[in-house]
Amino acid sequence: MSETTDVLPFTQRLRSNPRPALLWVGVLLVLLALEAGAIASVAVTIVSGLAGAVASGAAAVVGGPVVPSIGGAIDAALTSAGQVANGLPTLLSRDAIPNQGYQTPDGAWHGTFLGLEPKHAWLLRVVVVYAYMFGLLWWCWRGYRLYVRHYRFADWTPRDDVVDRLRTHRWGQFGLVVVLLFVGMALFAPAISPMTAEQNLYNAAQHDIEYYDADSESVEKMSAFDANLASASRGAGSVNVNPWQYDDFGRFHPFGTMTNPGQDLFTFMAYGARVSLAIGLIAIGVSIVMAAGLSMLTAYYKGVIDLAVVFVSDSIQSLPGILLLLLVSATFQNHWFGQIYNGGLLLALTFGVVYWPGLWRAVRGPALQVAEQEWVDAAKSYGQRSATTMRKHMLPYTVSYLLIYGSMSLGGVIIGVSGLSFLGLGINPPIPEWGRAIATGQDYVTTPAWHISLLPGLLIVIVVTGFNALGDGIRDAMDPESEGEDADAGATAAGGGA
Amino acid sequence: MSEELLTEAQQTAAAEALVEVNGLKTYYDTGGLLGSQPVKAVDGVDFSIGRGETLGLVGESGCGKTTLGRTLVQLETATDGEVLFDGRDVTTLSGDELKKWRRDAQIVFQDPESSLxxxxxxxxxxxxxxxxxGWPNFSVAVADPQGRSASLSGDGTLTRADEQADITVSIGGGSPTVDVRDTLPMDDSDVDASITERESSVAVSVSVTTAKSRLRRARVRELLETVGLREEHYYRYPHQFSGGQRQRVGIARALALEPEFVVLDEPVSALDVSVQAKVLNLLDDLQDRFGLTYLFIAHDLSVVRHICDRVAVMYLGHIMEIGETEELFRNPKNPYTYSLLSAIPDTDPSATRERVTLRGTPPSPRDPPSGCPFSTRCPVKIRPAEFEDVDEDIWEGIELLREILREREQRDRGLRERAKQLLGLETGFDDIHDVVEEVFTSEPTAGENQPADDGSEEMDDEQRLAAALSEVPPGVRTHVETAVELIEEDKEPQAHRLLTEEFESVCGKEPPEHHPVSETGRTSYCHRHRPEYDEPEPVFEHLLDQD
Known part of the structure; x- marks a missing residue:
């Protein structure tokens, strides 16, 4: 038999042929070193966030004065760590490719990267960011191929088929690219936005900008807050900064500006992507997990469990969702749990609870159907455990429904969060959040400041489409019988693009 | 294994039962809101299957044969009764014991499309x-000429030397020798054994150098070849195979754990006829090779005749007749078997064989008839003594009328009808006269039928009834007329009870016994085997002669 030769464990196979692996790891380290500063500061942020949550949680539980002293010490340590992290060189930062400066009357730009126009400097940075991200991902993919070629025990596993099917699935790949673009936007928000979050969103009054004043013919300083206010889009022709325009202070706005206090819309959207996508994905993730788990249980055991879940889900669905969200938000307003991620986690979990009954209803039928298949009986006949039977023999047949329905619910969650912001609950200003951009722009839809609502709306449509397409791709990739997918994929892609 | 050993095993098989079923009942409780009766899919069944034997199980669809098979491998929970497997009741097993036992009993499903x-x-x-x-769980036997007690460490579990072990460690002068069972996909050299000898005991340490995952892959490849597939099919998906090949995969899966007993649930009925024979031959070969015991469920009688040693004929949750295949096919004793076998098409077109046509459909297993389950359709049902001489057609009419009433009583009444009944509104038959006329008018030919119909429209109900019953003897007639009156008064249950009291014989009153009907131990579940009644066969002949 062919396999007598290659039964060595992974470590031994690695040791006998280390060259490709070492090369790969070396390149990976170089790639990561380029972003060492960013990685370190992200790590510090996560740790300090956790420490903060734990400290406030402990404070809530203990209620004593012991905590602040320890918390203070930790805080100090973290702050210094943060400073060190920020000091590390980072390729993808505005320091490396600055795009803010001023233009003197001779047409030259000062303070921008290589004296480029801010528009071009910004574009260059965006391109570098995405090039880096896709490069890194491509390198990881290469790593997987390398493993398959040199180190994997089997010549072939069923997963290879899954990968192959995904590789020919254009519509799914389109979805993957779209999703990656948005995830990149959220991850690299500080590097990708034309302005800093501090100047734009949180603390504009404390920051100054330099601009060339034509009247005094000199470079003047001005608080960013005033500059923002002066370049806000208010719907009338003269006080508008539309997409792809400069404002009076030589700042470039790829998506235009928002209404009072005049933030840059692209910066708002990039930082908002972090909040909105996180809430949306956590909420959908929670509801998918709940729906999947419960559909397996109800389909496998039927009877009383099924009845109980029907009852619970019907009860949840009969509650007005917005009312439940209001209740939860109000109840947890001053609780430490409500503070995690600016209240985002609480919102996401609540949305998850509100959304799972719909998803569960959608997959209950398919789950019951697959539970009747004889292979489920067969698994029982040789004593397979129930949990494994559900996971191996039933779940793969419902995942496709979950992916599709889940991706379609994503937009609803993002809009729902904005509805809450509208009522003063949920994510509050100045934390950016996509829904709020739509809400604030609603009054200007018919005016020259149409972009405030339209662009965020379009982004939501695109991200939902992207997740939907990716879901389609994964579904088809998982199904060994969808061999002839290519033909359909073209049609679906055309339909999606239209 | 040598030839002699196998044949020896087969000889003792007849005497030794592997599976013994006593009073097995499997009811499905459908648990409707209105407290419905359970479906009695298997309703008291006794039989046994000898080691190495193939028992066929035949019957119409819906008779409970699949449920019986599934209960034997514990896919359904038995409501009552016991299934003795090697003398141990497996219906009470649970948890680890049940899981361990499942290795011994496997099932091959009907539809290879759905079972993979x-x-x-x-x-x-x-x-x-x-x-x-966790296969392979090596069983290790220690063969020590001095017969000392042995202890084992390392891989495997110790078993007694007289049982067939996966690994046998023989002690005798110096280093131990290892012998691996032939059916395992590894060599003797893959096992390291060392021993520490003491006065009264031996400590054996066994370690298997081959990885379990590799052994399993090798085992799967071996199984693929065993069932007539190729090694490289390992990486294919079921939809890339034909039905016959898929069924082979199902068989390989059932054999993976080396079971002793396999339930074959209509394993070839979903297959193309040309493939059926191949799969049947494969099953036959596997039985010879591994000494398997089969329960072969089928509705194709010729297949059963081909492959089975003994056959059990099932009807409505009961075994009507069970015995040696050839004997049963040549000379069926039970009226149901007789009717069933007469339905086999003859390949000889010139043969003029009389066919017994059963009237109606099997009753609902939710409400089986009291007495013999076949009593509602039996062509040779025993008549009460006082009606022995009533004309055949008229008797048929009475049976039919009773059947109609019975079915009406058991039908699922809709909410509207229930509400009507509660409010005391009309729910009965408004067409009882038509029914009686239909039932008692003996097969009018087309020519006679037309004028009769025209005439009947002018007659009123009373006249029509009188006309229909004109040929019925008075002893019968009075009862029928009373019943019709009761029905007209909306007292259907009373009418049904009256007819049952007057016309029912032992068949519908008490369940029969399993009468031995031949020297080979064949039994038949029918009242006609009691000495006071005629045997079914001559009655059938008489019946067929009449037609």
Whole structure:
């Protein structure tokens, strides 16, 4: 038999042929070193966030004065760590490719990267960011191929088929690219936005900008807050900064500006992507997990469990969702749990609870159907455990429904969060959040400041489409019988693009 | 294994029962809101299957044969009764014991389309039982000429030397010798054994150098070849195979854990006729090779005749007749078997064989008839003595009328009808006269029928009834007329009870016994085998002669 030769464990196979692996790891380290500063500061942020949550949680539980002293010490340590992290060189930062400066009357730009126009400097940075991200991902993919070629025990596993099917699935790949673009936007928000979050969103009054004043013919300083206010889009022709325009202070706005206090819309959207996508994905993730788990249980055991879940889900669905969200938000307003991620986690979990009954209803039928298949009986006949039977023999047949329905619910969650912001609950200003951009722009839809609502709306449509397409791709990739997918994929892609 | 050993095993098989079923009942409680009766899919069944034997189980669809098979492998929970497997009642097993026992009893499903998970490769499918049971769980036997007590460390579990072990360690002068069972996909050299000898005991340490996952893969490849597939099919998906090949995969999966007993649930009925024979031959070969015991469920009688040693004929949850295949096919004793066998098409077109046509459909297993389950359709049902001489057609009419009433009583009444009944509104038959006329008018020919119909429209109900019953003897007639009156008064249950009291014989009153009907131990579940009644066969002949 062919396999007598290659039964060595992974470590031994690695040791006998280390060259490709070492090369790969070396390149990976170089790639990561380029972003060492960013990685370190992200790590510090996560740790300090956790420490903060734990400290406030402990404070809530203990209620004593012991905590602040320890918390203070930790805080100090973290702050210094943060400073060190920020000091590390980072390729993808505005320091490396600055795009803010001023233009003197001779047409030259000062303070921008290589004296480029801010528009071009910004574009260059965006391109570098995405090039880096896709490069890194491509390198990881290469790593997987390398493993398959040199180190994997089997010549072939069923997963290879899954990968192959995904590789020919254009519509799914389109979805993957779209999703990656948005995830990149959220991850690299500080590097990708034309302005800093501090100047734009949180603390504009404390920051100054330099601009060339034509009247005094000199470079003047001005608080960013005033500059923002002066370049806000208010719907009338003269006080508008539309997409792809400069404002009076030589700042470039790829998506235009928002209404009072005049933030840059692209910066708002990039930082908002972090909040909105996180809430949306956590909420959908929670509801998918709940729906999947419960559909397996109800389909496998039927009877009383099924009845109980029907009852619970019907009860949840009969509650007005917005009312439940209001209740939860109000109840947890001053609780430490409500503070995690600016209240985002609480919102996401609540949305998850509100959304799972719909998803569960959608997959209950398919789950019951697959539970009747004889292979489920067969698994029982040789004593397979129930949990494994559900996971191996039933779940793969419902995942496709979950992916599709889940991706379609994503937009609803993002809009729902904005509805809450509208009522003063949920994510509050100045934390950016996509829904709020739509809400604030609603009054200007018919005016020259149409972009405030339209662009965020379009982004939501695109991200939902992207997740939907990716879901389609994964579904088809998982199904060994969808061999002839290519033909359909073209049609679906055309339909999606239209 | 040598030839002699096998044949010897087969000779003792007849005497030794592997599976013994006593009073087995499996009811499905459908649990409707209105407190419905359970479906009595298997309603008291006794039989046994000898080691190495093939028992066929035949019957119409819906008679409970699949449920019986599934109960034997504990896919359904028995409501009552016991299933003795090697003398041990398996209906009471649970948890680890049940899981361990499942290795010994496997099932091959009817539909290979549905029995193989289409998201898994064939290799994964066949391998799954091995993974579940942590195969191979080496059983180690220590052969020590001095007969000292042995203890074992390392891989495997100790078993007695007289049982067939996966690994046998023989002690005798110096280093121990290892012998691995032939059916395992590894060599003697893959096992390291060392011993520490003491006065009264031996400590044996065994370690298997081959990885379990590799052994399992090798085992799957071996199984693929065993069932007539090729090694490289390991990586294919079920949808890439034909029906016959898929069924082979199902068989390989059932054999993976080396079971003793396999339930074959209509294994070829979903297959193309040309493939059926191949799969049947494969099953036959496997039985010879591994000494398997089969329960072969089928509705194709010729297949059963081909493959089975003994046959059990099932009807409505009961075994009507069970015995040696050839004997039963040549000379059926039970009226149901007789009717069933007469339905086999004859390949000889010139043969003029009389066919017994059963009237109606089997009753609902939710409400089986009291007495003999076949009593509502039996062509040779015993008549009460006082009606022995009533004309055949008229008697048929009475039976039919009773059957109609019975079915009406058991039908699922809709909410509207229930509400009507509660409010005391009309729910009865408004067409009882038509029914009686239909039932008692003996097969009018087309020519006679037309004028009769025209005439009947002018007659009123009373006249029509009188006309229909004109040929019925007075003893019968009075009862029928009373029943019709009761029905007209909306007292259907009373009418039914009256007819039952007057016309029912032992068949509908008490359940028959399993009468031995031949020297080979064949039994038949019929009242006619009691000495006071005629045997079914001559009655059938008489009946067929009349037609």
């Amino acid at each position: 998970n289409s998201r898994m490769t064939v290799g994964e499918i066949i391998r799954e039982p091995l993974d579940v049971h």
